[in-house]
Amino acid sequence: MPETNRDQFEYQQGRWPVVRERSEDLLQDEMEALQKVDNFRSTVLNLYSSSTKWKVSRSWEGTELSSTYCEKLNLNIFKVKCVLNHNWKVALKALLNYPETVAWNDTCETCAQVMVLPVDGLDQKEDTSAELSAWVAYIRMSDSVSRMISKRDFCTCFIMEKGRAGAVYVGTACEVSACPPLSKCVRGEQTILSVRVEQIDENTCSVTQLTSINFKGDFWSHNLVTLAAAHKRSDS
Secondary structure, three states: OOOOHHHHHHHHHOOOOEEOOOHHHOOHHHHHHHHHHHHHHHHHHHHOOOOOOOEEEEEEOOEEEEEEEEOOOOEEEEEEEEEEOOOHHHHHHHHOOHHHHHHHOOOEEEEEEEEEEOOOOOOOOOOOOOEEEEEEEEEEEOHHHHOOOOOEEEEEEEEEEEOOOEEEEEEEEOOOOOOOOOOOOEEOOOOOEEEEEEEEEOOEEEEEEEEOOOOOOHHHHHHHHHHHHHHHHHHO
């Protein structure tokens, strides 16, 4: 068995993605991770509603940065919304293509799917006909970010609803044995990370991120522009 912290991480990393077919197959920590994010889903999805009062801090060229205070979560929530000249399915596929994320997101050093989780115990919150999926993802920030803060990594459990004209996934930090801590990194505690991709028309979509960490928006909006440019080249 691996002995050092790094050995343990690399041993588990070599098994990614770990696939759990049924709820009965889940380990205790995996069940807790799935339950934790499921408990947040309704509250987070309500934040996307028109009744939420957002304070806009910056707006330019189809991108808007804003924030609000969520009493139920007792947290400030930060929102970045962008419009992309892409079909929503193309944008969603790019956002969830973890191995390719480092090619367009220069704030990430490593990005990978850790686990695929079963959804047989989950319910749709918005659309009863929506397709449900769940997974755990790992992200390690690059040196461009680590110059400003200590080296950070994140392990996040997500649940997604995918419908006919868009998708939304909600995530929260989790601790699972498949993704042990790495000694050179500080494991980030991101309470909320959610992304909604919505069709505007066949060739345009909006992408909205909600997060409990204030990244100042510039990282996310800059990388969305880079993402759009990269996929425009690949589509041509």
